[in-house]
Amino acid sequence: MKKIILASTSPRRKEILSLIGVKFQVVASDYEEDMTLKMKPTELAKLLSKGKAQALAKKYFKHIIIGADTFVIHNNKLMGKPTSKSDAKRMLTKISGEKLVILTGFTIIDTESNKTISKSVKTNAYIKKLTPKEIDNYIKTKEPLDKAGAFAIQGIGSMIIRKIEGDFFSAVGLPLFSLAQELKKFGIHLL
Secondary structure (H helix, E strand, C coil), rough: EEEECCCCCCCCHHHHHHHHCCCCCECCCCCCCCCCCCHHHHHHHHHHHHHHHHHHHHHCCCCEEEEEEEEEEECCEEEEECCCCHHHHHHHHHHHHCCEEEEEEEEEEEEECCCCEEEEEEEEEEECCCCCCHHHHHCCHHHHHHHHHCCCCHHHHHHHEEEEEEEHHHHHHCCCCHHHHHHHCCCCCCC
């Protein structure tokens, strides 16, 4: 079986991929994301994940490369990671009591055949109405500071999520079910 590389330094993506028992290595991609591109969010998620995977595909032959990118959409506007505590506070205030779309794009590339598949998976998250004190206390944990939309669905932030609709793992950063289905097309059968 070809070696698998996860083109990500995200500890969450590494943890998710390890759940399915596949052997892989983690290599950081040097791809520079541009979330200002004017395109549909589903296409942007696929494009960014593909860019991350392609950056490594040039360096590794006879490998399967997996790239992924996750962002949050609120009122048809993309939300990346906050740039500061005040930006996190602004984001959390904005999403308080709202429905969000968490979009994760992923790309798989076989570097020998150049076969490429890109998909995006959408998960809805419903945020509870937050008090200013809850927002401040959450920011003090530092968890929101490196998360798209300023919250983590799997961490302390789980206490601000009323419900989700869709793939939990996708909302965390890697849509495990969809990824496993697509890996079969590359000859990687996990069950």
